[in-house]
Amino acid sequence: xxxxxxxxxxxxxxxxxxxxxxxxxxxxxxxxxxxxxxxxxxxxxxxxxxxxxxxxxxxxxxxxxxxxxxxxxxxxxxxxxxxxxxxxxxxxxxxxxxxxxxxxxxxxxxxxxxxxxxxxxxxxxxxxxxxxxxxxxxxxxxxxxxxxxxxxxxxxxxxxxxxxxxxxxxxxxxxxxxxxxxxxxxxxxx
Numbered sequence: 550x551x552x553x554x555x556x557x558x559x560x561x562x563x564x565x566x567x568x569x570x571x572x573x574x575x576x577x578x579x580x581x582x583x584x585x586x587x588x589x590x591x592x593x594x595x596x597x598x599x600x601x602x603x604x605x606x607x608x609x610x611x612x613x614x615x616x617x618x619x620x621x622x623x624x625x626x627x628x629x630x631x632x633x634x635x636x637x638x639x640x641x642x643x644x645x646x647x648x649x650x651x652x653x654x655x656x657x658x659x660x661x662x663x664x665x666x667x668x669x670x671x672x673x674x675x676x677x678x679x680x681x682x683x684x685x686x687x688x689x690x691x692x693x694x695x696x697x698x699x700x701x702x703x704x705x706x707x708x709x710x711x712x713x714x715x716x717x718x719x720x721x722x723x724x725x726x727x728x729x730x731x732x733x734x735x736x737x738x739x
Contacts, residue, residue, distance in 0.1 A: 550676040552637045556581065559667040561659065565647025568663035570640055572671050575601040578639040585643055593646045596660060598627035599639035606678075608636060617644075621656035629664035636676055640664050677721035681706070682729075684736040688714045694732065701728040715739070 557572040569589075573581055578599055586595060598612040610631075612623030626640050642663050651659055686694055691714065698705055698716075701724045707717035718725070729738075 550634050550636045551673045552635060552676050553671050553673055555672075557667050557671040559663070559670055561663040561666055563647075563655070563659050563662075564649040564651060566649070566651065566659070567643075567645040567647070568659055569643040569645075570663040570667040571642070572638065572640050572664075572667045575599055575637045575639050578641075581639075582641055585641060589643050589645075591645065592643045594622070594642075594644040596622040596626060596642045596644065597639065598623055598630055598664075600627070600630050600635060601637045617656060617660075618653055621653050622660040625657045625661040626664045629661055629668060633668055633673075635668075635673070640667065677723075679719050680722055680725055681717060681719050682725060683715060683717050683739050684732075685713050685715050685739055686732075686736045690735045693735065697728055697731055701725075701731075703728050 552574070553572055554574060556577065559570050561568040561570070571581060571585065582595065582597065594615045594617055596613065596615050596617060600608055600610045603609050610627060612627040614621065614623045622642070626642060630638060630640060642660060688710070694716065695705070698718065701720065703718050703720040703724060705716050706719050709715040720728070
């Protein structure tokens with residue numbers, strides 16, 4: 550499975566119709582869709598498709614034709630995401646109608662081509678499942694812990710200095726195991 554970490558935009562023009570495809574992380578989907586509707590008031594359609602992993606590690610998928618003939622825009626865009634094994638990713642295609650009807654086959658090709666075009670230009674990364682671990686350690690070891698987190702690509706999500714020094718860490722399993730092996734004597738997992 551793969552994902553992208555930022556917004557990519559490509560425009561495809563077919564018979565004076567413009568298809569402006571936006572590939573983005575799913576986390577930015579709602580905000581970006583709202584902003585696109587605000588910044589493109591004359592656009593006819595905002596076709597969307599997305600795939601993400603829910604809390605049970607199941608892939609959730611959705612697509613919308615947004616007024617285009619049923620199955621001619623959202624579904625073909627979703628199929629591009631599926632075929633590329635993208636997750637936690639969305640595509641929003643803004644369409645400006647150019648005056649010439651493309652027909653159902655033409656719409657399917659146009660939306661698929663627009664999705665493929667933006668996907669080809671994007672940086673995609675291999676998805677690795679992340680784990681969260683809370684650790685407790687002596688305050689005197691804070692520099693060593695933070696240095697090893699940096700070296701092992703471990704993100705410190707939360708720091709708590711109330712009664713004890715606690716960090717909530719996030720990383721893929723391989724990096725986390727390496728970190729835990731190095732810090733075994735300095736930390737406790739809670």
